[in-house]
Amino acid sequence: MLTERSIQHGQDIYICFVDHEKAFDRVDWKKLMHALRRIGVDWKDRRLIGNLYMGQKVRIIIEEEFSEPGVIGRGVRQGCPLSPILFNIYIEELVREAMEEVKEGIKVGGRLTKALRFADDQAMLAGIPKRGYRK
Secondary structure (H helix, E strand, O other): OHHHHHHHOOEEEEEEEEEOOOHHHHOOHHHHHHHHHHOOOOHHHHHHHHHHHOOOEEOOEEOOEEOOOEEOOOOOOOOOOOHHHHHHHHHHHHHHHHHOOOOOOEEEOOEEEOEEEEOOEEEEEEEEEOOOOOO
């Protein structure tokens, strides 16, 4: 639909698609906590989330024997109802930081749109009006 509208308005559109493979496993908790603070999540809730995620340990069972405990240092928990929300907050923070100096994008409903996201996929947008185009 975006490309269709861009053609109708005589505007070139450039789209860069990014698939953040394994992105849920790579969430940096410190950056996540910073993002939660920046968007105004109460300190008690941040502490609760931090206690849930930080300091996790894992042991692996191999042939009925447990490994030594290992520390999990990043990622969100698979199956946790909070994980998709936390991931969205985290990825929004990364995109905000990456795109804050970028002036390019396309106008959608009068608003400049620089990126679209769905789950762990992202599309970054840029458009340049065609020369000599008149309505």
